[in-house]
Amino acid sequence: MAFQENVREIFKQELDAIRSGGIFKEERIICAPQGSDIEVEFPMGAARKKVINMCANNYLGLSSHPDVVEAARKGLDRRGYGMSSVRFICGTQDIHKELEKKLTEFLGTEDTILFPSCMDANAGVFEAVLTDQDVMIADRLVHASIVDGMRLCKAQQDTYKHSDMGHLEEKLQLHQNARLRLIITDGAFSMDGDLAKLDKIVELAEKYDAMVFLDDSHASGFIGKTGRGTQEHCGVLGKIDIITTTLGKALGGASGGCVSGRREIVEMCRQKARPYLFSNTIPPVVVSGAIRVLELISATTERRDKLERNTAFWRKGLTEAGLIIKEGETPIVPVMLFNAKLSQDVAKDLYEEGIYAVGFFFPVVPKGQARIRTQLSAAHEMHHLEKALAAFTKVGKKYGILHKTKQEVIDRYGM
Amino acid sequence: MPEIKDIILTYVKKEYVEEGDDIDVTYTTPLISGGIVDSFSMVSLKRFLENKYNIQIPDAKATPKAFDSVNSIIELLKEFNVK
Numbered sequence: 100m101a102f103q104e105n106v107r108e109i110f111k112q113e114l115d116a117i118r119s120g121g122i123f124k125e126e127r128i129i130c131a132p133q134g135s136d137i138e139v140e141f142p143m144g145a146a147r148k149k150v151i152n153m154c155a156n157n158y159l160g161l162s163s164h165p166d167v168v169e170a171a172r173k174g175l176d177r178r179g180y181g182m183s184s185v186r187f188i189c190g191t192q193d194i195h196k197e198l199e200k201k202l203t204e205f206l207g208t209e210d211t212i213l214f215p216s217c218m219d220a221n222a223g224v225f226e227a228v229l230t231d232q233d234v235m236i237a238d239r240l241v242h243a244s245i246v247d248g249m250r251l252c253k254a255q256q257d258t259y260k261h262s263d264m265g266h267l268e269e270k271l272q273l274h275q276n277a278r279l280r281l282i283i284t285d286g287a288f289s290m291d292g293d294l295a296k297l298d299k300i301v302e303l304a305e306k307y308d309a310m311v312f313l314d315d316s317h318a319s320g321f322i323g324k325t326g327r328g329t330q331e332h333c334g335v336l337g338k339i340d341i342i343t344t345t346l347g348k349a350l351g352g353a354s355g356g357c358v359s360g361r362r363e364i365v366e367m368c369r370q371k372a373r374p375y376l377f378s379n380t381i382p383p384v385v386v387s388g389a390i391r392v393l394e395l396i397s398a399t400t401e402r403r404d405k406l407e408r409n410t411a412f413w414r415k416g417l418t419e420a421g422l423i424i425k426e427g428e429t430p431i432v433p434v435m436l437f438n439a440k441l442s443q444d445v446a447k448d449l450y451e452e453g454i455y456a457v458g459f460f461f462p463v464v465p466k467g468q469a470r471i472r473t474q475l476s477a478a479h480e481m482h483h484l485e486k487a488l489a490a491f492t493k494v495g496k497k498y499g500i501l502h503k504t505k506q507e508v509i510d511r512y513g514m
Numbered sequence: 515m516p517e518i519k520d521i522i523l524t525y526v527k528k529e530y531v532e533e534g535d536d537i538d539v540t541y542t543t544p545l546i547s548g549g550i551v552d553s554f555s556m557v558s559l560k561r562f563l564e565n566k567y568n569i570q571i572p573d574a575k576a577t578p579k580a581f582d583s584v585n586s587i588i589e590l591l592k593e594f595n596v597k
Binding site: 237239246256257258260261263461462465466 | 532
């Protein structure tokens with residue numbers, strides 16, 4: 100074998116560099132269904148600890164909902180476990196078409212195509228739709244999967260400063276000679292929890308003859324009055340040309356994603372998108388659960404309303420406790436600590452207090468903007484949030500960061 | 515005529531420094547390793563240089579290291595006889 104000691108050494112050194120750079124990622128083992136109360140084994144082999152989960156994308160609390168689990172179970176019985184085929188050979192069941200139709204109705208678009216994940220949807224859509232005569236103009240904080248998808252596409256790339264509409268307009272003017280212009284944005288940005296100015300983006304798209312691409316993974320199901328996402332929140336339902344979203348977060352949390360939008364674009368994906376053509380699609384069990392999720396959230400807005408109340412309580416509570424948070428209205432609430440080590444220390448202490456939240460720092464977020472990202476869920480009850488708030492207050496007091504300005508925190512701990 | 519390095523510095527400030535950023539970008543400020551320009555956004559800087567000076571910078575030369583400061587960009591441009 101060619102995997103000799105010298106080859107092993109190359110990888111070992113690279114891994115050591117990741118460790119010494121402080122960005123080595125370790126998995127925490129969850130020994131329970133996903134939910135607000137979970138049991139965690141961390142580090143591996145340590146005693147299991149009961150904690151409140153404040154870092155899942157389980158926004159609507161549907162990951163372990165009994166109706167969804169039951170629907171998935173029935174799907175398993177009725178349509179089996181796997182497809183053993185890509186979609187266009189013999190990997191499409193009636194329930195795949197049903198889910199695509201339900202997503203189209205929910206998102207208010209013309210058509211939808213499923214992908215194994217939203218990562219795959221983003222990896223496949225640009226290359227399938229655009230050519231080297233076109234240009235993609237992306238917000239600089241779009242998700243990594245979009246960046247990867249853009250890199251696979253031959254169209255010219257450009258970027259604009261995060262949510263800076265003046266800069267976007269300049270870029271649209273610059274690229275008026277391209278055959279097609281595609282503005283690319285997330286709906287809710289996953290690290291800061293802010294929302295795209297989608298109404299302004301659509302206005303600029305109309306003025307400069309551009310299409311709009313929206314990744315609404317952190318918004319579908321709960322942003323907007325009926326949970327249709329950022330496009331509903333910003334009053335531009337039906338005006339977005341390409342929407343990608345995931346079934347791996349609010350919409351049941353299992354896996355899978357889609358491209359939804361203009362009929363011809365979806366058809367181009369069916370003909371040309373490589374993750375669709377060369378990979379099995381979502382398994383029947385997940386499709387069945389996702390169909391039930393869409394039925395549940397189309398019947399009532401109860402869960403997204405509760406999430407909205409939880410979010411308001413949490414944002415107000417943290418602010419009154421004296422912590423610095425990123426302002427906004429989404430259930431992604433970053434607690435700003437600025438210093439990377441401080442973010443790790445606070446997360447560790449919170450874990451000791453029974454609160455599971457994760458610290459993020461450069462290169463995941465810009466230098467000097469380390470934070471703990473908290474995420475709310477409709478599965479959180481008031482007692483969860485009160486306990487979490489008490490823990491944040493206790494740990495914040497220990498580190499002397501309550502009721503301090505950003506500059507005071509930085510003066511004490513550095514950037 | 516402003517010097518090339520001033521033209522590039524002005525572009526970098528306008529293109530990459532966000533409103534409210536407390537950053538003073540100079541000729542030596544690390545742009546990529548300093549987190550001001552990420553590799554995703556670097557593409558507009560490359561295109562600016564190519565259009566402005568009518569050159570083609572091959573991807574192999576458009577490295578994060580070569581683009582890491584205004585001074586290192588000047589060194590790169592010298593390879594294309596832009597002085």
